[in-house]
Amino acid sequence: MTPHPTNTRFTYGPVPSRRLGRSLGVSIIPRKTCTNSCVYCQLGHTRKRSVSRRSFFPREEVLDEIQRIMKETSPDCITFVGDGEPTLSTDLGWYLEQCKRRWPTPVAVITNGCLLHRAEVRTSLRAADIVLPSLDAGDAETFQAINRPHPTLDFHEVVEGLIEFRRDFPGAIRLEVMLVRGINDSESNLRSIRKLAWGVKPDRIDIAVPIRPPADRSVLPPDPDKLIRAHRLFRSAETLDRAEDGAFEIAGFTTLADAIIGLSSRHPLRWDQAKKLEVAFGKPGQLESLVSSGALSVSEYGETRFVVPSTGKGIES
Numbered sequence: 001m002t003p004h005p006t007n008t009r010f011t012y013g014p015v016p017s018r019r020l021g022r023s024l025g026v027s028i029i030p031r032k033t034c035t036n037s038c039v040y041c042q043l044g045h046t047r048k049r050s051v052s053r054r055s056f057f058p059r060e061e062v063l064d065e066i067q068r069i070m071k072e073t074s075p076d077c078i079t080f081v082g083d084g085e086p087t088l089s090t091d092l093g094w095y096l097e098q099c100k101r102r103w104p105t106p107v108a109v110i111t112n113g114c115l116l117h118r119a120e121v122r123t124s125l126r127a128a129d130i131v132l133p134s135l136d137a138g139d140a141e142t143f144q145a146i147n148r149p150h151p152t153l154d155f156h157e158v159v160e161g162l163i164e165f166r167r168d169f170p171g172a173i174r175l176e177v178m179l180v181r182g183i184n185d186s187e188s189n190l191r192s193i194r195k196l197a198w199g200v201k202p203d204r205i206d207i208a209v210p211i212r213p214p215a216d217r218s219v220l221p222p223d224p225d226k227l228i229r230a231h232r233l234f235r236s237a238e239t240l241d242r243a244e245d246g247a248f249e250i251a252g253f254t255t256l257a258d259a260i261i262g263l264s265s266r267h268p269l270r271w272d273q274a275k276k277l278e279v280a281f282g283k284p285g286q287l288e289s290l291v292s293s294g295a296l297s298v299s300e301y302g303e304t305r306f307v308v309p310s311t312g313k314g315i316e317s
């Protein structure tokens with residue numbers, strides 16, 4: 001891994017992704033711009049939830065950066081995910097089309113799915129190969145408890161949006177269900193989520209659990225027996241309860257500090273992963289120096305240590 005002197009404002013990685021292999025992340029949304037404020041969000045709390053779509057950045061600038069990074073690396077997937085909810089960008093469809101025109105690499109969008117009841121949002125996603133929407137609740141009350149959506153979002157409309165999207169979308173839909181202890185992991189919760197999830201008819205269902213520091217520190221993964229039960233109920237579902245493995249791409253970073261701060265501000269970085277970056281830059285011991293100087297902080301979740309920037313920047317899903 002050789003560091004290159006390039007700037008990465010809108011892209012990060014490729015990073016190892018549990019769902020998409022080596023994924024080049026593209027962020028087209030300002031930090032923590034979202035319709036929701038999920039209890040498990042790795043970016044922290046959403047200060048101001050929004051359902052207003054608009055263009056956030058000059059799109060040629062974003063595309064230039066993707067082109068520059070794609071010359072240097074070959075990810076398994078280009079993933080629009082970013083610092084919030086990507087469907088809030090009115091440029092999303094244009095970015096997807098441009099990527100499809102330029103590269104054979106599959107293009108994915110990770111979304112909370114809350115705006116899919118709008119026809120223009122469904123249309124904007126048509127060029128994607130894979131869309132990964134969330135469905136964490138089987139009823140309106142649980143939706144409020146776990147996703148804390150913008151007050152104008154109606155749970156039944158959100159579910160209808162997912163069903164409608166499935167009718168038209170030619171690509172793959174991988175529905176993600178995040179399970180949180182005591183909020184949506186009871187037998188009745190699981191059964192009601194399953195009923196709705198099967199109604200959506202996704203190509204695949206992934207059951208996820210929080211494995212990184214969440215917005216609400218009281219958030220915990222379900223007990224193992226609940227997870228086993230969920231797996232049985234959802235039958236063919238994949239369970240995402242392990243950390244991703246694999247190397248982070250450091251193209252775009254000139255120093256270890258830039259790489260760790262840049263990656264950890266957007267993607268959860270475990271201590272062991274940060275140590276591997278240290279080796280890649282040939283700077284043994286510098287990670288500890290960055291922590292003791294206050295440039296980085298250490299955050300623990302479960303039995304895992306994470307490195308986070310000390311500027312208060314969080315990490316994304």
Ligand code: SF4
Pocket residue numbers: 034035036037038040041042043046083084085112317
């Ligand atoms: S987890 Fe995703 S949908 Fe939920 S608040 Fe965070 S960015 Fe928004």
